[in-house]
Amino acid sequence: GEATFLALLMGCARSARPDLAKEWIQEMKAQGLTPSIKCYSAALGSARSAQQAAQWLREMRESHTELDTEGYTVLIHGCAERGELQEAEKWMQEALTSKKSDLQCFATMVNAYARATAVEGADRWLSVMEKEHLRPNEVIYGSLISS
Numbered sequence: 001g002e003a004t005f006l007a008l009l010m011g012c013a014r015s016a017r018p019d020l021a022k023e024w025i026q027e028m029k030a031q032g033l034t035p036s037i038k039c040y041s042a043a044l045g046s047a048r049s050a051q052q053a054a055q056w057l058r059e060m061r062e063s064h065t066e067l068d069t070e071g072y073t074v075l076i077h078g079c080a081e082r083g084e085l086q087e088a089e090k091w092m093q094e095a096l097t098s099k100k101s102d103l104q105c106f107a108t109m110v111n112a113y114a115r116a117t118a119v120e121g122a123d124r125w126l127s128v129m130e131k132e133h134l135r136p137n138e139v140i141y142g143s144l145i146s147s
Helices: 002-014 018-030 037-045 050-062 069-081 085-097 103-115 119-131 138-146
Strands: none
Touching (some): 002 018, 002 037, 018 037, 050 069, 069 085, 069 103, 085 103, 085 119, 119 138
């Protein structure tokens, strides 16, 4: 069932294989299963470019599946990994607007800026996080210290 496909899709995300993720999503549909947000989030994690991520988002929305907090975190993380900080900013803003941001989303943003040694960006997201009444954790502080 879905658990098996989710495990396969998570493997696609770990190995950055969007081609294989697409095949598994198609196979799910062929078997009459509707991919859940968790399946789409894993497929989204396989994207190696903003264009591939956009394709997954289109497919999700066409199937009436909306991003949740985990999906936004996966998307932001992928952008950060590829050094696409402006794209990550765009998705973080959407997560905030849709009330689907959490501590993990913020940690991902702060870490992205810290890794890029852009301390002002990390500091800005810490300020936004405080306005959202979230407190930094050891992961966030660790990101700042290591930058």
